[in-house]
Amino acid sequence: MSNVETPNDFENELRRALRRQEPPSGFTDRVMARISNRRPQPIWHRQWLAAAAAACIAVIGSGAWEQHRRQVEGERAKQELIYALTVASESLQTTKHILTR
């Protein structure tokens, strides 16, 4: 007796294993029943997530706005400073000019 499988035996085994099988009776009903019994995500959970996202956006947004505001104020202060030094320097040179006239 030989245990060696022939290609035909293997193909038959495969065919048997892969043959179409009908699900047991009531399978679809049981699956549908389970789906409908599943509890939905609590509404507070979703609200919390939305609030957290909104808070993150607000924090990032206000930080960016604050940085922008500081930049604008800084540039303005810088222009005022340059202007003040310009007036001072020019007044000085005007004095010099009057003296050397």
Add this chain to the structure above:
Amino acid sequence: MKWLFAVALTALASGQQLDLGLLDRLASRAKSSVNVTLDEDKLKFASGFLSGDDVNQAAAKNIVSGLKAINVRVFEFDSPGQFTKADLDAIRSQVKGPGWSKMVEAKDGDEMAEIYMFSKGKEVGGLTIIASEKKELSVVNIVGPIDLKTLGSLGGKFGIPKDVGSTLPKPLSPPKSPDKKDD
């Protein structure tokens, strides 16, 4: 003892700081006026935005370091006679206090310039420049260690001519200020 020292320092600082607000009434008569008031905090803040890589801005940064305040008033009028000797005397009376001395007084026709220096021992603690002509008036008050040579070194920078002609300061681009009035 410490508080006495602090009071003395405050008094000294306030002596250097002039009240240029006395001139603000001229703004209503002026064609344009600019009011720049920079205290120590604002000077530091503004100085932080000056680039050390830019030669002009580095020069300005160098001048500003150590200053306590810069106050400027510039008025331009449509016609002569819009400001009087009394207006200028309101400033002059403030630089007659201890520590102040008149360094320069120059007059030529309608043009006039005066420079006052505040000294504490050998150290310069402030500077005031009053410059006027028929239709223009500029007053600058700088509080803190400043010397004329350094300030004058700004000539040729920020569009300041190296040798200014007969006109008073007319900066190329005055900052937009809520106090500025253009008719």
